[in-house]
Amino acid sequence: MKDSAGVRTVPVDAIAFLQDNVAWNRVSFCIQDGKILSCESRNDPAQFFVTPGFVNCHMHWLMLGEPTLEREIELMKNRPDEMIDIMVENARSTVLKGITACCDKGPPGLETHRIYQGLRTAKSCGLPVPKTLVSTWTISVDGAFASPLSRRVYSQNELEQVIRELHETGAGIMKIIPESGLRLAQFTYDWVFPEAYFAVAREMTARLGLILAIHAKGPESIGMGLKYSVDCIEHATEASVTQLKEMQGKGIYLSPTLEGLWCRLNYATSAGSGVATAAFEWGNATQMFRNAVVLNDGKPFTHFLFGSDAGSASTPHASLRELYLMRKLGLPAEDCLRAAMVNGARFMRLHGSIGQLTPGYCADMIFWRRNPLELDVADWEHLDQYIAAVMLDGNLIEP
Ligand SMILES: [Zn+2]
Numbered sequence: 260m261k262d263s264a265g266v267r268t269v270p271v272d273a274i275a276f277l278q279d280n281v282a283w284n285r286v287s288f289c290i291q292d293g294k295i296l297s298c299e300s301r302n303d304p305a306q307f308f309v310t311p312g313f314v315n316c317h318m319h320w321l322m323l324g325e326p327t328l329e330r331e332i333e334l335m336k337n338r339p340d341e342m343i344d345i346m347v348e349n350a351r352s353t354v355l356k357g358i359t360a361c362c363d364k365g366p367p368g369l370e371t372h373r374i375y376q377g378l379r380t381a382k383s384c385g386l387p388v389p390k391t392l393v394s395t396w397t398i399s400v401d402g403a404f405a406s407p408l409s410r411r412v413y414s415q416n417e418l419e420q421v422i423r424e425l426h427e428t429g430a431g432i433m434k435i436i437p438e439s440g441l442r443l444a445q446f447t448y449d450w451v452f453p454e455a456y457f458a459v460a461r462e463m464t465a466r467l468g469l470i471l472a473i474h475a476k477g478p479e480s481i482g483m484g485l486k487y488s489v490d491c492i493e494h495a496t497e498a499s500v501t502q503l504k505e506m507q508g509k510g511i512y513l514s515p516t517l518e519g520l521w522c523r524l525n526y527a528t529s530a531g532s533g534v535a536t537a538a539f540e541w542g543n544a545t546q547m548f549r550n551a552v553v554l555n556d557g558k559p560f561t562h563f564l565f566g567s568d569a570g571s572a573s574t575p576h577a578s579l580r581e582l583y584l585m586r587k588l589g590l591p592a593e594d595c596l597r598a599a600m601v602n603g604a605r606f607m608r609l610h611g612s613i614g615q616l617t618p619g620y621c622a623d624m625i626f627w628r629r630n631p632l633e634l635d636v637a638d639w640e641h642l643d644q645y646i647a648a649v650m651l652d653g654n655l656i657e658p
Contacts, residue, residue: 266291266296267289267290268287268288271288271309272284272285272305272308272309273285273298273308284298284300285300286300287299290650290653293622294620295616295618298618307647308626308627309616309626309627310624310625310627310631311600311601311613311614311616311625312389312600312613312624312649312650312651313360313565313579313582313600313625314358314359314362314599314602314603314604315361315569315581315603316362316491316603317519317564317569318363318569320375320570321335321346322366323349323570324569324572324573324574325573332408335371342374343378346378347381349570349576350388350389350576351386351388354389355649355656355658356577356646357646358389358577358579359613359649360607360623362603362607363391363392363393364394364432365397366395366396371395372395387651390613390621392431392432392607394425394431395428395429396410397434397474398412398421398460399412399435399451402439403439403451404474412456415455415456422460422469425469431469431608432470433460433464433471434472434473435457436474437480437483438450438451438452438479438480439451443535443536447477448479450477450483454483470491470606470607472489472490476494476495476497476543478499481495481497482502490511490512490606491606493514495513495515496544498513498547498551513563515544515551515563515585516544516567516568516581517548517584517585517588518567518568518569518578518580518581519568520537522572522575523572523574524537524538552590553589559590559594563598563602565585565595565602579642580640582599582642587639587640592632602614621652623650623651626646626647626649626650627645628645628647
């Protein structure tokens with residue numbers, strides 16, 4: 260790489276996405292002010308392969324991957340500065356794994372504004388923090404999964420007020436948790452969110468330009484997400500083939516959160532408790548995912564996202580295991596990259612600035628020692644070992 264007059268020239272073998280197809284280009288990028296200024300063809304081989312940065316579309320900055328929520332809540336309440344330090348370190352290690360953009364699916368607890376501010380301050384001080392779309396709160400009602408940690412609403416007026424507040428606090432996304440946790444006796448989830456509220460949420464988020472995501476594991480919640488054409492369904496562990504086809508037809512994205520479910524199962528197994536529920540959810544998720552991989556006459560579902568549930572129970576932030584699990588369960592490498600790059604950018608409505616390597620786009624790049632498309636499934640378990648460096652807004656971040 261060489262610099263002159265604020266312009267950095269980067270000769271690489273780039274893997275770009277052009278109209279949804281993976282295209283190879285032997286190029287030199289010129290980078291200025293954090294953006295790709297131009298892209299010139301070259302002939303000689305380069306030292307590195309380059310892809311756009313990854314987009315993790317389901318993660319939680321304000322959760323630290325502890326098996327329980329108590330530590331997070333205690334930290335946020337009593338030691339907010341320590342919480343900010345941990346979060347800033349998680350942000351840095353996340354970038355080093357190639358994740359340059361994130362969609363935060365809502366924090367635990369309610370007093371989180373100041374803590375998010377700490378992350379913004381770190382970014383403005385030049386520390387590496389992925390571009391993040393936040394949902395300042397998750398929204399639910401009594402009886403919903405994790406409802407004590409959400410903004411619970413009790414009337415339509417209150418819901419409308421919460422959506423206005425979300426918008427005013429700079430959230431780009433609203434996430435609703437409309438179903439209960441897994442009920443052990445019947446192994447089902449209950450839909451607990453009034454449908455009239457759901458209709459209001461859809462109408463208002465569309466009007467205000469907020470993305471609408473729904474936590475939905477059971478078929479009823481997935482069906483409601485379909486009926487109201489939400490933008491993204493999280494987990495979708497029990498989605499049927501028919502529902503997957505309808506999601507695809509409506510352009511609804513799917514965050515399978517395989518890593519989160521896998522980490523829960525591992526923790527439950529080692530702790531010797533909660534194994535039945537964790538195994539049930541993991542079993543459903545893997546079955547759903549295998550169905551989705553061959554949904555279109557053997558070709559995959561088109562609207563996968565990379566969403567790991569980082570920060571939730573036992574799930575680390577700086578990890579690419581979600582991509583390994585997607586590949587291990589049958590998704591071709593090219594489709595894994597598409598999910599983690601172009602699809603994530605489209606879902607976050609940032610497809611004019613991230614997810615591709617094109618002049619005018621952010622210079623968010625992963626520098627690979629080997630072409631990730633040529634690595635086999637076993638190599639993908641340690642995908643990060645092939646990352647030599649990461650560029651975020653034109654700044655090279657090295658370990
Ligand atoms: Zn989550």
